[in-house]
Amino acid sequence: MSAGARGALFVAAMLVGCAALDEGPSGAGGDGGPGDLARDGGGGLADAGVPSIDAGAAEPSPGVPADPDRSGDFSEAPPSGVDGAGDVAGRRSCYDGADNDGEGGEDCEDPGCEGLASCCVGDGDCCGPDPAAVALGGSYVGCADAESCLRAEDVPFGEGVRGSARGIVPAGDAGGDGGFAFGAFDLSTRRVVLDAGIDPATECGVGCLETLGVGVGVAAPPSGSGQVVSASVALVYAGARDEVGLQLGDRLVRRVAREGATEWGLVLRPTGAVALTRGGVSVVEVAGAFAPGPAVGLVYGRSRNPGATAPAPVALASLGVETELCDVPGTWRERRALGQTGEAPSLARRDGETWIAWAEAGALRVAREGVEGALERLEGPVVDAAWAAGGVGDPELWPGEEGWELYFTARGADGTSEIGHAALGEGGWEVERLGIGGAAPTVAEAGDGTRVLLVRDAAAWRVYTGAGGAWAALGGSDLDVVTAPAEDEVLGGASLVVHDGAWQLHLARRRGTRWRVALYASDELVAWRPLGVGLEGDGEGFDRLGVRAVDVWAEGPRLEAVYVGDDGQGGAALGRTWRPATDQGSR
Secondary structure, eight states: OBOOOOTTOOOOOOOOOOGGGGOSSOOOOSOOOOOOTTSTTSOOTTOOOOOOSSSOOOEEOOOOOSSHHHHOOSSSOOOTTOOOSSSHHHHHTTSSSSOTTSSSOOGGGSTTTTTSGGGTTTOTTOEEEOTTOOOOOEEOTTOSSHHHHSOTTOEEEETOEEOOTTOBEEOBBTTBOEEEEEEEEETTTEEEEEEEEEEOOSSOOTTOOOEEEEEEESSOOOBSTTOOOOOSEEEEEETTTTEEEEEETTEEEEEEEOTTOOEEEEEEOTTSOEEEEETTEEEEEETTOSOOSEEEEEEEEEOOOOOSSSOOOOEEEEEEEEEEEEOOTTOOEEEEEEEEEOEEEEEEEETTEEEEEEEETTEEEEEEEOGGGOEEEOSSOSBOGGGSTTOEEEEEEEEOSSSEEEEEEEEOTTSOEEEEEEEEETTEEEEEEEEEEOEEEEEEEOTTSOEEEEEEETTEEEEEESSTTOOEEEEOOOHHHHTOOOTTEEEEEEEEEEETTEEEEEEEEEETTEEEEEEEEESSSSSOEEEEEEEEOOSSGGGSSEEEEEEEEEOSSEEEEEEEEEOSSSOOEEEEEEEEOOSSOBO
16 A cells, blocks of 8 residues: 655645545555554664565566556567657656657656556546536526526626526626636646637627636635626636637736637646637646635626617626546645554555554554544454564555455564564464565555565565465566665655556655655556655644655545654654545546
8 A cells, every 4th residue: 555756856745625525435445554664663774684485586577567457568668769658668768757759748748658557646637537526507598597597506796697598698897797606626636627608799899898707716706796806717708809818816828819719618637737728629728827726616707788789798608517536646635633643554444344553562453443433442462562573563454355464574683574464363363474574564456466565675675476375576676766765864664555557655755854755656566656745744733744654545536544643742643634536547
């Protein structure tokens, strides 16, 4: 249940959300997680590691596809000098920060790379069905009055709107706007497409009042005269110029001739990029146009007073609204303390039951999640400190086919460490050594059922595939290079999970006194893409200064995490959070 990374390129991520949009049953479906290697709860990066008994020497490998049906052929190399997702070298060209084929597309933006599942993570155009989507908009042609046009959830503001045979007419005047608000959007995790059918005003020359805006804003204005809308992003029709412009706050950044077109739209991406479309074709693209976060839809504008002989005002003939859920790192929400201290927490779900494991006072403990998230401890430790001469740590829960399993670090008196395994049977927990050297295990399963065990051994990553006594080492991974710490950095626990066809590795890193979790993605465990900060301290509470020892669980369009929060006062409170993330991403 964790993610892998490259270098120490950390990009600050914004934690914003519209929690109400994503309420629903908890998800599951990934892996447990390791502990903090640089603290007492972890194995320590200086562990020499016990030689592997059953795994054998690691041979170079094309890797293990997270989703064999999606990943394509990993053996065929792309043409020489072309960025592409063929063999390992081809996939590495998709993460090297260079436009190797000189065609203007760098890394995941290159057509030869965009098919990789790992390139879908954080992509504002690689999204899937939105489980929180609701019906909005519709056709407004033939509306006798505003009440018959608007949905019950639509909220008029300012001077409101009027109905007409041609559609909805904004009822604003020279003193202010009129319109209505529709829908609530979490722009930090959604791709939102707004399509407006605009029936333009007639006989509208210089000084004509007719305007119509369609977009999003932080909030809708109140009712009454004199209200002026300042949308965060909007397309604005101006009858006096017969143009449609892209409005960002108080700035009109671009105007485009209408040229007879009546179908206009906005594409809002969770990256903050926006596109203005005419007839379904993008005519203006602006990156970093807005700060992703909660927003409401806005229709607003001004029109001339109606009359039997007055020219026709601008009318909104139709409004189309489409939302898609994307996988955006850093959008974790609803953090809460679990009321328990410890190290290296792990979360997993089996048969609808959620368990959490952690290290406490040298032993490994497990609890069920009860009513309203309360932890109900199982009696006694799963593995006692005395089981290994140097103690135990880093529990990793796994929902095995036969029952619950727990992987962990067993430390020797000489400072070496190896991986232990416990399985819950009718007679209790049966504990054994796997004969694999290393510390802080994290476990995940590929789409074809291949189980993967990732450990740290002598300050290097080791990847094993299999189960039971038949583990085999996988060679050739770039993780040691991609996650290499800087001189003033320390690596902590990691968590590996499969989500939306990609391996995601969350890795705790400490620089100075601050812990944060970086995210890495891979299609096959060999070539890895760094994605910057995935989770960090939120500035207040039990995790105000940092987050470490994270463990992630994935199920459906949702990622859940347990972690150790750092409050700067020596606390080790266990916390929990979640974020929405598509599991059906496509472009």
